Amino acid sequence: MFFRQVMDQELAQYAYLLGCQRTGEALIIDPGRDIDRYTEIAKEEGLCIVAATETHIHADFLSGLREFAEHHQVTIYLSGEGGDDCAYVWPKDSGYDIRKLKDNDEFMIGNICIRALHTPGHTPEHMSFLVTDTGSGATEPIGIASGDFVFVGDLGRPDLLETASGVSGTQDPSARQLYKSTERFLALQDHLQVWPGHGAGSACGKALGAVPMSTVGYERKFNAALGFQTEEAFVGSILGGQPAPPLYFTRMKELNREGAPILGPLPVPKLCGIEDLILQSTASHAVIIDTRPDRKQFMAGHLAGSLYAPLGISFAMIVGSYVDPAAEIYLILDEEQVNLAVRTLVRIGYDNISGFTPPSELSSSRLADHSLxxxxxxxxxxxxxxxxxxxxxxxxxxxxxxxxxxxxxxxxxxxxxxxxxxxxxxxxxxxxxxxxxxxxxxxxxxxxxxxxxxxxxxxxxxxxxxxxxx
Structure with a gap:
């Protein structure tokens, strides 16, 4: 069995590419919207992605499932649990090959068996996936793709349906669902590998570890969120101290349920001189985002009206919280960073990326005269x-x-x-x-x-x- 964890460092998000090396068929779990990064890995490994799935309707990035369905001959596996209020809308009458999964349903990718476990709490429809490599003779799973259910050192937050999506009165019931799901997790065997959906830096939990994967036994022993003896103590702890979710989470949740716009080729922002950038950015819906890593430099001199979002783990969170999705975006960054910035932006639904100017233009221009x-x-x-x-x-x-x-x-x-x-x-x-x-x-x-x-x-x-x- 081929296994590859594909990390998005800017969103602290993990996707998983699983492939049967005998048949050449592969499955992608929790893909982001720019799907070429997964298809390129598959091609390099002699695999063809024939199926795509996700653990739940995501709130922190745009799903790549619709992109796969539109551009590739794949079967899309979606959770059929959680009730009508949490059901996917975009597959309806789409003509795509869609399969709805219920608890304990199984499907095969070559000789790899995927078993769906309904693990609600983070979201009502949340699924985890037990993976068994039957082609090697295994009769028990090797790992569980736990999505936003179990992280290394933490659990997925159960408050987002209320705090990000505005569905009042759902935090406490969701936390109690999560507690029941942990009982199911703790019944699994210790050797089982845990493949989480996020790592340190994600806003989908409050104490995520930086180690990329774990085991059930290790989490049983050291994950504090799994150590509560009563449901009441668990609920109080898991709901307490959660960070305020970025504003863009609401829109991600809606688009992933209703259907994210088809992306196609990535946007290609043009290289602008500083005068041209200022001229272009005077439009009413334009915004300049300065991505320089040194905030002292930004404070000392920048273009008037610029937002500050250093490229890295905080970039998507700041842009997603401060910038209108319809805005025409101009970036201050070096040319070799353009691809990373563009990919990060489209992953959270910012497609109107018009131009960029290298920071060196600012240091040599009298126009970057605004300071704070x-x-x-x-x-x-x-x-x-x-x-x-x-x-x-x-x-x-x-x-x-x-x-x-x-x-x-x-x-x-x-x-x-x-x-x-x-x-x-x-x-x-x-x-x-x-x-x-x-x-x-x-x-x-x-x-x-x-x-x-x-x-x-x-x-x-x-x-x-x-x-x-x-």
């Missing part, structure tokens, strides 16, 4: 007053509750765009987070919206006020 005020936490007055400043803490609520600057307004950076009217305009604004990463993006957004804003950079624990009562 920045101070270090170590230089911040221990008695900084909310009477003089509107202080915005863009960390999560659990971080805020642990310690914060007195009088600060707490708005998670992923929710700032939707709550910006809560920020008073009568006095200057000061933003901070734990390290400066989240606050720098928030500072750029506030400046774009016309606020007089200062970034408090550096480590929160360096603030002298923490040595006093907070």
């Amino acid at each position: 005020s920045r101070i270090e936490f170590s230089d911040l007055d221990a008695n900084v007053s909310s009477a003089e400043w509107t202080i915005v803490d863009v960390r999560g609520s659990s971080e805020f509750e642990t310690a914060h600057i007195p009088g600060a307004l707490n708005i998670a950076h992923t929710r700032l765009a939707s709550r910006i009217n809560e920020v008073p305009r009568g006095k200057p604004v000061m933003t901070y987070c734990r390290s400066g990463n989240r606050a720098s993006a928030a500072t750029a957004l506030l400046a774009r919206e016309g606020f007089d804003v200062t970034l408090v950079d550096g480590a929160f624990e360096d603030w002298a006020g923490l040595r006093q009562e907070v």
Whole structure:
């Protein structure tokens, strides 16, 4: 059996390519929208992807199932569990080869047996897949593709149906479903490999490990989320301290259920000189996204109105929370980074990527003359007053509750765009987070919206006020 975990580092997401090396047939599990990365691997290995499936209706990226159905002769396997409210809409009357799976249903990919297990909690329709390599003589599974059910060191959050999709009253029942699903997981044999849907950096849980895979036995022993003796204790813990989901999660969930637009070839943004970029970006729905890794450089000089989203693990989360999906996007980044940025953007539904300008153009141009005020936490007055400043803490609520600057307004950076009217305009604004990463993006957004804003950079624990009562 061929096995390949395909990692998307920017979204901390894993897809799985499984192939029968005797028949040359392959299955892709949880593919993203730019499917050429999977078909290229299959081709290199002498395999043909004949089937595609996913563990659930995703909220953090656009599924590649419809793309596979449109462009390749594949069978699409979808969860048929969870009820009508959670059923897929896009396959209806599509003409695609669609098979709905119920709990314990099996299908074959060559000599590989795939068994579907209904493991609700993260979502009502969630499936996990037990994989048995019968071609090698195995009679028991080698692994479980657990999707957003079981991660390394954590479990998938059960609150997103309510916090991201707005279905009120679903958090507690979903958490109880998740508890029942963990009982099923813990009944599996210790040797079984666990192939999760995400790793560290994903917003689909709160304590995901960076190790890419695990075993049932290891998770049984060391996954704290699996160690609760009562359902009530489990529910209280799993629902507590979850980070505010990025705003784009709502749209991803809707599109993945209703049907994501067919992508086809990737967008090809044109190389622009800085004057041309400024001219092109003056359109009402245009936005410049500065991706430079050094936030000090951005604060010191950038194009007026630019958003700041360094390319990396936070890029999709910031863009997805701050940028209108219909916006015409212009990027500040080097040419060798264009492909990565484009792929990350289309994976979360941003297809209108028009141009880019290398950062070197900014350093040599007088047009990048807009700067933002920045101070270090170590230089911040221990008695900084909310009477003089509107202080915005863009960390999560659990971080805020642990310690914060007195009088600060707490708005998670992923929710700032939707709550910006809560920020008073009568006095200057000061933003901070734990390290400066989240606050720098928030500072750029506030400046774009016309606020007089200062970034408090550096480590929160360096603030002298923490040595006093907070």
